[in-house]
Amino acid sequence: MDNNKDLVINESEVQQFVNPVLESAYFISKNSKDVTIPQDSIQEAANTIYSNMKKTKYSVSVWKQHELHPKVANEDAIDWIFLVDLLNFSFWSDLEKEKGSNCKERFSIYYKDKIYTGYWSLCAAINRAIDEGIPFTTPSIYASSENLSDDKVKYIFRSHTNEEIPLLQERINCMREAGKVLVEKFDGSFINCIKQSNNSAMKLLKIITDNFECFRDEYEFLGRKVQFYKRAQILIADTWACFEGQNYGSFNDIDEITMFADYRVPQALHHLGALSYSQNLHNIINSFTLLPNGSQLEIEIRGCSIWSVELLKRLVQQKIKQDNTLESIPIVNAIILDFYIWDFASEHKHTLKIGIHRTRSIFY
Template identity: 90%
Template sequence: MLYKDEINCTVDHKFAIYKSKRKKKNIEVQQYANPVLESAYFISKNSKDVFIPQDSIQEAANTIYSNMKKLKYSVSVWKQHELHPKVANEDAINWIFLVDLLNFSFWSDLEKEKGSDCRERFSIYYKDKIYSGYWSLCAAINRAIDEGIQITNPSVYASPENLSDDKIKYIFRSHTSEEIFLLQERINCMREAGKVLVEKFDGSFINCVKQSNNSAMNLLKIITDNFESFRDESEFLGRKVQFYKRAQILIADIWACFEGYDYGSFNDIDDITMFADYRVPQALFHLGALSYSQNLHNIINSFTLLPNGSQLEIEIRGCSIWSVELLKRLIQQKIKQDNTLDLIPILNTIILDFYIWDFANEHKNTFKVGIHRTRSIFY
């Protein structure tokens, strides 16, 4: 059963902007400030194999809220991760841009036989620690900076004359025999984005941020209009749908790095949605905020590849976004009724996604359903 959009709770207009409702070919379409949320709503209402369970999403919201209160989870958690920049400045913005430009496809085929923590998977050895997944990307970038490579400078990575393909391969050298996935695609992303930044934005992503006029939605449009590799779109039931996972997390990371101030000040930051990847849906399923048909469950647990843009993959991503939107509304209602508001000073979808992602990575070995496997530059 799909959890009804007419969820019985008060929704603050800042968090879910409803503009209009229209009918087209007997399919209900709802408009929001963020096209990603509009797409997610549409997908969730027409999904055949992914569902948002009405009977357990409330319990999931209770569990998440309780845990977030205990942890005093807030925007400051971003800087607490040891590999993230600690100083919020232009260098940090260009670091974040490069990381989120390359923030995709870290799952390994080795997990099928050896589990998600297998030691043979691609990893980076940095400062006496071994990092895998997203953290391997951060570690590789930081290691390159320590080695004197100007890896975060767009004018450097835009050109093979300044940074050769072989040098980029060296930067992402693995601690194991398994190499980083989609290396050539990552190089292509760097060349394309670096060239755009040099030719249109004076060689720094900070100028994109300045042009946004403190609007996350303006910045989202600047990113997706100008950088092809951030254009995370598909077609579902004859309609274009948007996910913009990396573009949105880029904005969210800047907001979190600056803790909502200076270049991280966006008057509509709460319009950003959940970042539709392969890890958060797994956690949502575990928490009871998402469910799959038996067919899809079997496909996922048999490690079958789901092509990017396939209906099953689109349903997983779209329903995950809408599930987190509903979780946010339920938790916001709880916050309004709670006397301990200081325990969660800010609750938007970004904070909620950060928490669920951290939860997923901490507990992934206990989950009964795996990640869906899609090899893509978009997540």
């Protein structure tokens, strides 16, 4: 492989990682048994990703092009992004085991003559509530059951089918906790967290994980603590993407954010040849067996996914430097790669080589 040097990491470099998530991912990948990053095919995966991103001119502006995302970067958009990423977890359906991933009876939201599932069902439910005059994105409203009852939240997430949104009570609990923290510590708005960060994504990550327990995505692995901070990082990334690096989205260290370890991106990384699973793990995933949150297999999948995207980022950046054509794409970071791979997974979800791993968790 011509770019093997880009995959070699020395310990002094690891010690300089400023994001604990990246250091955790490196540690997990070095000690993983059932998930590996195949050095012989990750280069081909990087080539495929780079080629496709060039073809589609993929960039941070894609975020706003999604039909349900805010089109105006303002304070209302900040409230919307915070609530979305507060509730951005666990959308897979229990019905898929018997009826397949294309099951039409799974939880979905009917909005503006379209049916949405997965993450997009969350966006659609929130937008539908706003259209109905419910101030759902206001922290002081969702912080209290007196202002927004549990029954009202259940109404907001009313499904187009008989299956309810997974973990509804856990979502309500997250809203109450985070809304209360915003009201009591940050004058009722996530904007004040952003202001306190002084344009540092890493400082904002610490503010979020120090103050909001429901964003504190960390575990014990082989005798040490490891962090993933999936929703906390995507909250920062979505803010950056919505504002395209300006105003509230201006962070001088945004490239320190890693990918967001969920269940869809690992599936695509495996398909692209950037992750490899043991036969044991293949059997578990294919049998729809639940992986407990915090179990070794689940931690290996998520940690190796983060490190795989870090290596892909380095390889793609190397290709950008070598590409002198006018069609070359701008420098990419882990956020852009995650956005692209997630979109790829969603677009090809019925043809990917393996299913998603299944874990019920508020963290992804």
